[in-house]
Amino acid sequence: MKRPGVRITDVAALAGVSAGTASKALNNTGQLSQETRSRVRRAAAQLGFTPDARGRALSSGRTYTVALLTTDSSGRFSIPIMRGVEDVLSAGELATVLCDTRDDPLREQSYLRTLVARGVDGIVVTGRRTEPRPPIDVPLPVVYALAASTNPADASVIVDDAAGAAATITHLQGLGCTRIAHITGPAHHRSAAERAEAVAAALCTEPLFGDWSERWGRQATDLVLREHPDAITCGSDQIARGVCDRLRELGRSVPDEIAVTGYDNWPVMALASRPPLTTVDLRLEDLGRRAASLLLEAIAGTPHHGVLELPAQLVTRESTLGA
């Protein structure tokens, strides 16, 4: 794939037309005869012509690039989202650049400056946590994913955490469980609070708040066992894995004696757990796809407003269903 720098003028010359005409033929614009269009197309294909993005960007204003601005340095959430975003955008011949702010406001500002200077067509903003975040101030289309903007006029796409948590409860109750405990992360984390609220609303039970670790899952297990539960729903897969480990150590069978559910469907946790976890998949790729679609529409001139809640999906495995 040598790049002899074939320009649109070369294509035009081969097709026997002017550069402007060649451009119109390749972009389906202007009024040209069908015969001319296909002749130019053939010439372009023959020469292996790929339009230079620099010239195109300068001329058309559009740069066919969108940025994914994330604070999630681990990539745990931003990678699946990015994959969804790319799915939609690459179909439209757009490129995606990933900018990791590492939770540093200065770095974020710096990124925004260069993104605007580069003339990206739009930005998807996402984060590690689900708490609403202050909007970014750029004269560009923006869509917030996972963490909504605090400005309700902005477009945001988030996961319906309450429904996800409720789904685990419904699932467990359908299995005949009646005494269901809830162990989750810090109360001041929105994701923990929202899931716990949904659980409490269904069960009238008191959630146990802690942190997101396996260790906390193990500790909390000892606490909730006093209530003789027949199921434990957890705010994350890490906690659930800790719960399973502790229950096994105590000789309590999962799911026969006690069913366990996680949250997030993080493969390294949910699948490595013994037994594998019934959990809630956040559908992050869907989230990314939806965010990208909204962004495309905003770029096209019809922006959306408000937050859109996408459903999560219950994934059942052996921690509630037996082997």
Add this chain to the structure above:
Amino acid sequence: MKRPGVRITDVAALAGVSAGTASKALNNTGQLSQETRSRVRRAAAQLGFTPDARGRALSSGRTYTVALLTTDSSGRFSIPIMRGVEDVLSAGELATVLCDTRDDPLREQSYLRTLVARGVDGIVVTGRRTEPRPPIDVPLPVVYALAASTNPADASVIVDDAAGAAATITHLQGLGCTRIAHITGPAHHRSAAERAEAVAAALCTEPLFGDWSERWGRQATDLVLREHPDAITCGSDQIARGVCDRLRELGRSVPDEIAVTGYDNWPVMALASRPPLTTVDLRLEDLGRRAASLLLEAIAGTPHHGVLELPAQLVTRESTLGA
């Protein structure tokens, strides 16, 4: 931060010079009086001027963008590498775009086309595995990270896996261990084979090949215990975690009876393990930094050739040291 589209002509007008002169002043080129330079700089600062990357790219040929091409969809390896790359490049005002090929050759080709069309200044190629990979065919500076190019004339930066594995052995021997077993992943994985070879060279012992899972770690533990080892080195943190779990189930104390080491220093495994794992950190950020430096030099016109092996670092934790 409104963007009233301040162009270099605006800066030039405010400073009372021509656009060309303003450009030279801001880029430290041409011959200008110090007074003029600072006057232009003041004007630029006052107007909040940021040069438009599109025009700059078209004019200078350079786009001040490099791409990180990865096959590692999980982000487990590519994210730390990207962080290191960004560290170096953002200092030079370069942007990094992440392209995830998802191990699909077609997608890789498609990415390469658009990258060349966009005129990126260079490419860092990385992967999920350490096996050498076929080089990409682009008329651009390229550096391979983690997985070397099969073409020795290309520039590659990789981790010295053999030395990393040897370091665990030295560490264990220093602790007085003499009967050391080795459990690792598939023999046809270069990372497993290379580490196993280093271990075998030091111990004259037979490694156990399997897969990278915790389950295999648990299974293999039962096998190696017949040899009454006083230490087990593992080819990955996941395997090591499985080993620890199994040993605890069997009532064997780690590290008092048997010391255990992992490999990779993957936080969710190495820290969540009971006890936390002594392991080998791949220094992926260093890898990224080094790759970026080499790329910058190649872009500047002095390309390097051959593979550069960077040392890994032993991280000691309780799985070998006691509490």
Add this chain to the structure above:
DNA sequence: GGCAATACCGCACACGTTTTCCGTGATTGA
């Protein structure tokens, strides 16, 4: 005071594409 050298800056073009405007030839309707 005149000449040459030097420092300094402006002019104009280049980069590759898109896009607006306009001209030409053909077609249709009266």
Add this chain to the structure above:
DNA sequence: TCAATCACGGAAAACGTGTGCGGTATTGCC
């Protein structure tokens, strides 16, 4: 048959910046 309309394609400007070359003013030197 003439005029009005339409389809088609070309010429040139525009996007914003970088840069080579030449011109001017200033300085230095004799």
